[in-house]
Amino acid sequence: MLCKKVESAEDIEKCRNLILDFRPHLDAGNLAVQVIRMIREGGYKIVYAVDEDTNSAMGFAGYRKYEMLRTGKIIYIDDLYTAPESRKKGCAAALLGFIESEAREQQVQSIHLDSGYALHPAHRLYLNQGYILACNHFAKPVA
Numbered sequence: 798m799l800c801k802k803v804e805s806a807e808d809i810e811k812c813r814n815l816i817l818d819f820r821p822h823l824d825a826g827n828l829a830v831q832v833i834r835m836i837r838e839g840g841y842k843i844v845y846a847v848d849e850d851t852n853s854a855m856g857f858a859g860y861r862k863y864e865m866l867r868t869g870k871i872i873y874i875d876d877l878y879t880a881p882e883s884r885k886k887g888c889a890a891a892l893l894g895f896i897e898s899e900a901r902e903q904q905v906q907s908i909h910l911d912s913g914y915a916l917h918p919a920h921r922l923y924l925n926q927g928y929i930l931a932c933n934h935f936a937k938p939v940a
Contacts (some may be wrong), residue, residue: 859877
């Protein structure tokens with residue numbers, strides 16, 4: 798399995814169905830424009846796992862680098878998704894490993910992500926990959 802960074806509109810297209818499966822609220826007609834804007838303006842990056850036999854995307858992770866007084870330099874994983882037919886094949890672990898390698902290269906202190914309470918298989922993966930339960934995340938809608 799190969800992990801590849803999104804570097805073009807063609808790469809975004811390879812991930813299109815995965816992104817829309819994971820985030821169905823997004824406007825499919827405007828997806829590439831939104832992703833490109835997030836990359837250019839927000840430092841968002843996408844890495845995707847490629848099935849080397851079919852050259853199709855199996856999963857993706859969207860992430861960005863921050864620096865906060867509390868944590869120092871971190872990478873925050875916004876999105877991590879593996880297609881149902883590609884699960885239990887090491888795809889998510891490969892994506893997390895790719896991001897960890899990038900974090901080490903950039904001297905980032907830690908990697909963070911949020912996960913829904915009921916996503917127990919994902920929690921097992923994170924714990925097995927060395928992640929810890931560091932805090933509860935609170936949010937307040939304003940609109």
